[in-house]
Every structure is written in C-alpha cells, then in structure tokens.
Amino acid sequence: MQYVEPGSLTEALQTLSQNGEEGKVLAGGQSLLLMLHLGLVRPAVLVSLQRLSDLTAIAYDPKGGLRLGAMTTQRAIETSPLVRQHCPMLARTSSLIASVHVRMLGTLGGNLCHNLPGADPPPALIALDATVLLASTRGVRELAIAELFSGFMETAVRPDELLTEIRIPPASLGGRAVYLKHCVRSVDPALVGVAVRLKLAGDGVTCADLRIGVGGVSPTPYRAGSAEKILRGQRLSRDSISAASAVAAAECDPITDAHGSARYRRKMLEVFMRRALTGGWNGDGAAALC
C-alpha cells in the first residue's frame, strides 16, 4: 500500500482521480485504521488529508451561516467559541462522541463518510438542515445532508471525491435545538439518537417549524417526516408530542445488533423522541436543552 500526503486540495483531488477505486482517503484514522487492521478494506493508495489545513476552518457569517471544514476534529467543534455561540446543539453533540482522545483525532468529515449507524453528528445535521460540499477534479457539488447517507455504512461520495465542507444555514442557527443520545456505555455510538430543531410561534405554544433527525435506529440516519407533520402548525402539548413520538416508533425500521434488539430500539425511539421534543418545547429535561 502506497501512502501519500498531498500538500494541497488540488493535488489530493488529482491523486484520487488517478487512482479511482484503488484510492482511499485517510482523515483522523479512528475508523479507517480499524477497517484496515481487520482487512475489511485494502486500498492500493492511502491519501492522507493531514496537510490540508484549509479543511480545518470553522467560520460564521450571518448570510452564509456556519461552515465547518471536513477535517475539523470533533474536539475542535465541541470547544469552538463560534460553534458554541451559534449552534450549541452541535457542540454538545460532538461532546457526546466516544472519548476525548477519539474526538481529538476523529473529524466531522470522516464521521459522515464512515456513516456508522449510531454516529451522533448525522441526526443533528439532518435536524439542522445542513448541506455538504463534495469536490473532485470535475467540480464541486452540494448535497442535502440526508442524501449523503445511501445505505448501511455507504455514502453518495464517489471514489474520486472529497467531502470538503459542511454548511449549516442561518435559518437553523439560534432558537431551540436538542440532541439526545441513548447508548449502553458512554464511549459507544448511539443505540438511538434524536435531534430536534424547533421554532415556536409568537404565542409560545404553537409549533411554527420543526425538523427531527434520527440515528442509530436504522441502517441509515433519517428525517422523521411523519412526526414533524403531526406537530407542525399545531399547539404543542404532552398529548400531541406523545402522539408524534408513537407514530415515529410505529413507522421506524429498526435493526438488531449486539447492542440492542429491533424491539428495544423502537421502544427507545419513542421514549427519546418524546423527551427531545418536550425539551425543545418547554425545557423539561434541561440537561438536554441547548
């Protein structure tokens, strides 16, 4: 296996373009090194992004919103004053990933491209209506975050593409947002992860807008559209939130694995969605509210 460390984005994209399916991107290595060690992937060329410091930028402007370079580490997101100020839910989500040493090395781009079912950032970014930029020598395309996740540990990223940036639009910043994670041990990925982004109307009880992202339950993270529909435009109450959570649980397509059965995941989805929605609505379970 050949190891290369391109010094620029252009060089990295050319290397990927030349190697096609034989090339593999290395970001923080927290997932890929394990896959290599287990022989689950065998690239001919490993393309490290370590020298691409432009991909570690975190920037905010009122028109463009929040922009995170793909090589931004989970620890940098957790501790960034900009992220904490404009999108505290994402900072909190990052703080729930594994342990500090994993977060010091693991990157947001690597997390999204690995697409582990219980990964924490995907449901949060779905609720935040984020988009991602995918660059190649052919140009740059922008995808809605949910379109990135195409199957179990599969993504829409092509072999010659690099995920370069994650964008969170201004409309998703500020306001109420909650991410709740249920896992067996604190270093584990989520058995169930629910992210809620809620806007209340002027009366303080009507749901003006809502986006819900779910992770850990199914092979891919997804948006809980039916639950959103039940609550959008309605007065929020314990009953309406319970009804929406029950529909989300009834409609999910849960997996069974060593961490939990499909039946358990379905039940926990209902519980954690109810808690996350209630936290977004009236601050109950304040620890969860960002």
Ligand SMILES: Cc1cc2nc3c(=O)[nH]c(=O)nc-3n(C[C@H](O)[C@H](O)[C@H](O)COP(=O)(O)OP(=O)(O)OC[C@H]3O[C@@H](n4cnc5c(N)ncnc54)[C@H](O)[C@@H]3O)c2cc1C
């Ligand atoms: C002990 C442990 C516990 C963990 N617990 C959690 C948890 O609780 N929650 C959670 O969300 N995650 C968890 N993870 C996963 C962790 O977040 C990983 O760091 C992350 O999934 C991968 O990020 P990375 O930068 O290390 O990517 P790498 O391991 O370097 O790469 C992962 C994959 O993404 C591809 N890739 C990376 N960057 C790009 C890019 N910019 N463009 C295109 N392709 C790219 C690589 O080719 C590879 O296929 C855990 C990991 C470990 C080791």
